[in-house]
Amino acid sequence: QQQVKQSPQxxxxxxxxxxxxxxxxxxxAFDYFPWYxxxxxxxxxxxxxxxxxxxxxxxxxxxxxxxxxxxxxxxxIMDSQPGDSATYFCAAKPQGAQKLVFGQGTRLTINP
Amino acid sequence: EADIYQTPRYLVIGTGKKITLECSQTxxxxxxxxxxxxxxxxxxxxHYSYGVNSTEKGDLSSESTVSxxxxxxxxxxxxxxxxxxxxxxxxxxxxxxxxxxxxGPGTRLTVL
Numbered sequence: 549q550q551q552v553k554q555s556p557q558x559x560x561x562x563x564x565x566x567x568x569x570x571x572x573x574x575x576x577a578f579d580y581f582p583w584y585x586x587x588x589x590x591x592x593x594x595x596x597x598x599x600x601x602x603x604x605x606x607x608x609x610x611x612x613x614x615x616x617x618x619x620x621x622x623x624x625i626m627d628s629q630p631g632d633s634a635t636y637f638c639a640a641k642p643q644g645a646q647k648l649v650f651g652q653g654t655r656l657t658i659n660p
Numbered sequence: 661e662a663d664i665y666q667t668p669r670y671l672v673i674g675t676g677k678k679i680t681l682e683c684s685q686t687x688x689x690x691x692x693x694x695x696x697x698x699x700x701x702x703x704x705x706x707h708y709s710y711g712v713n714s715t716e717k718g719d720l721s722s723e724s725t726v727s728x729x730x731x732x733x734x735x736x737x738x739x740x741x742x743x744x745x746x747x748x749x750x751x752x753x754x755x756x757x758x759x760x761x762x763x764g765p766g767t768r769l770t771v772l
Contacts, residue, residue, distance in 0.1 A: 590765055591765050593763065637702075647693065
């Protein structure tokens with residue numbers, strides 16, 4: 549079964565720090581890697597996404613780093629703010645499929 | 661902001677009741693999905709649809725059923741609710757040209 553493993557399960561960072569959330573996958577036949585952000589009581593919302601032919605993508609304070617050979621990708625949040633406190637999910641889309649495989653989620657807390 | 665709606669937002673019912681969770685989207689998306697999620701935890705795909713009259717079971721076995729008679733509507737039904745069905749149910753949709761899934765706000769179901 550195709551899997552995406554996400555770590556850490558929870559993370560606490562001081563304001564201004566750079567939290568890093570990591571994901572690893574076991575199947576090379578993925579062609580799209582999104583990150584979703586979910587606040588309590590809300591559905592997940594797309595934060596940023598990357599394709600495997602790109603090693604890094606930056607949107608505002610959020611950066612995805614992608615290492616194809618290691619089958620890993622990570623989310624970095626620059627200058628983190630208390631408003632970034634949320635649960636973050638990585639995901640991967642199998643080639644030819646119309647659905648996503650989600651990681652287990654990381655609960656991020658940014659202390660003021 | 662995505663135009664995908666779920667009703668009810670919260671539901672508390674007794675064991676054995678039949679319930680239908682509603683999901684509607686106004687974006688004309690052909691692909692729709694139902695996920696089960698314990699609060700803040702991993703998302704599990706339980707049903708998906710690629711279009712009208714097309715439904716498939718997801719990766720997580722579920723006693724629920726779905727139908728897709730209209731493009732914009734993808735209801736989920738539990739014939740006989742049990743306490744083990746207590747969870748959050750998230751609906752999502754996706755258009756043809758994009759990989760992004762748009763999520764609704766979720767229905768928090770409690771079965772007593």
